[in-house]
Amino acid sequence: MWFVVFFILFLVLILYLLLIPIIVNINTNQNQYEIRLHNIVKATIEEHEEELLRIKFKIFFFSFYFYPLKKIRNDKKSKSAKESTTKSRRKFSISKMMSMLKSFKVRKVLIDMDTGDNVLNAKLYPFFGFLNYYLGTFNINFEGRNQLVLQIQNRPIHIIKSFINK
Structure with a gap:
């Protein structure tokens, strides 16, 4: 019985995530660049003093920063990552x-x-x-x-x- 309830809740959650709107806002006057999934996930591009830019992710109540232009310090990891992505690319x-x-x-x-x-x-x-x-x-x-x-x-x-x- 519990399995059926959890399965139905899981299907409702998947359906909700498929129907929720993705909104992209760009406002150059206020320097606002964001992507939102209603009130669940929000990604905002911001300026940063040390790095050129940073991306602020807000998922529910948690927020964290991501620096996409930060230099990768270990070259061995980057070479192996590049080789694996070129093999698995699809047209x-x-x-x-x-x-x-x-x-x-x-x-x-x-x-x-x-x-x-x-x-x-x-x-x-x-x-x-x-x-x-x-x-x-x-x-x-x-x-x-x-x-x-x-x-x-x-x-x-x-x-x-x-x-x-x-």
């Missing part, structure tokens, strides 16, 4: 990549741009007005501000389905 076709990219939904787009050239800004102004009418919020300014705000959402089930269908 990733362009059609699979495109179907995976098509599964993402863009929720929010804001581009506020200044090219530094007033003539080019004036030429881009009607084009950005057209994009603003149909796609998102696009602005051309003559004040030197550049900003990108992008929010993309997907679900793991859609990613898996894109790999299976192609």
Whole structure:
């Protein structure tokens, strides 16, 4: 009896993890770059004084840092790791990549741009007005501000389905 209850709970957990949204937020004005799985997992890219950048992972109530650009001190381990990854690589076709990219939904787009050239800004102004009418919020300014705000959402089930269908 207990086995059936645990099995059903396990299936519900798997189903929940497949249907939970993955949200990617990019905000260049506030230097925010993050990937979230609802309130379960959050990965944020941050600046660091000693290293160039660090990634902060927050899983439930635990948080820890990862330094992806830190030098690997032991060359023997890195050589054996490189050899094992080259043997087990599979070909990733362009059609699979495109179907995976098509599964993402863009929720929010804001581009506020200044090219530094007033003539080019004036030429881009009607084009950005057209994009603003149909796609998102696009602005051309003559004040030197550049900003990108992008929010993309997907679900793991859609990613898996894109790999299976192609």
